[in-house]
Amino acid sequence: MTTPTTLTPAQATDRLGEFTVVDVRTPGEYAGGHVPGAHNIPLDRLDEAAHALKAAAARGPLLIVCASGARAAKGCERLAALGVAAATLEGGTSAWETAGRPVEHPATARARAPWPMDRQVRLTAGTLVFLGFVAGLAWPPAHWLSGLVGAGLLFSGVTNTCGMAALLSRLPRNRPPKDAVSFEETLLRLTAGPAAE
Numbered sequence: 001m002t003t004p005t006t007l008t009p010a011q012a013t014d015r016l017g018e019f020t021v022v023d024v025r026t027p028g029e030y031a032g033g034h035v036p037g038a039h040n041i042p043l044d045r046l047d048e049a050a051h052a053l054k055a056a057a058a059r060g061p062l063l064i065v066c067a068s069g070a071r072a073a074k075g076c077e078r079l080a081a082l083g084v085a086a087a088t089l090e091g092g093t094s095a096w097e098t099a100g101r102p103v104e105h106p107a108t109a110r111a112r113a114p115w116p117m118d119r120q121v122r123l124t125a126g127t128l129v130f131l132g133f134v135a136g137l138a139w140p141p142a143h144w145l146s147g148l149v150g151a152g153l154l155f156s157g158v159t160n161t162c163g164m165a166a167l168l169s170r171l172p173r174n175r176p177p178k179d180a181v182s183f184e185e186t187l188l189r190l191t192a193g194p195a196a197e
Helices: 009-018 027-031 050-059 070-081 092-098 117-138 140-159 163-168 183-192
Strands: 020-023 062-065 087-089
Touching: 009 092, 020 050, 050 062, 050 183, 062 070, 062 092, 070 087, 087 092, 117 140, 117 163, 140 163
Parallel strands: 020 062, 062 087
Antiparallel strands: none
């Protein structure tokens, strides 16, 4: 059976055991709940995990997951450039949960998970634009802040990259809990396969 490039939650549920599931969200988002059995490889560390992901793909298909599907699609593009085929979960974990599928929470999950990255970006960008507008009423050059944020959002849309998300992902709240599975341990599990888990 061939693997489509995008699977609905129903299709993914029926075939979940065939896939090595890789969640490309931040460790904080991952700790808030993920597709059962998913391994956390943040999108900004995907290139570092290329060897482990190639080993996992040699054993069976990869399913790349994020909050909405956008980062997963970008992850699949990066993997394809490295010669690794992967599918995405249509609508990401949001669609997965909406469809009533189970979500796994690590034992180390924080009491309050961080917001999804797209929500954090919208809040930060909106706050900066508003502050630039209000400050510009008293000091007109402050309007440049709003303009710069708008230009950044335009660039983000055109290039399908997000510098603000990259910066926000480094905040302590988006980092893994101290007792979470380390990135290196995740790479070892992906390389060795199910026997290592």
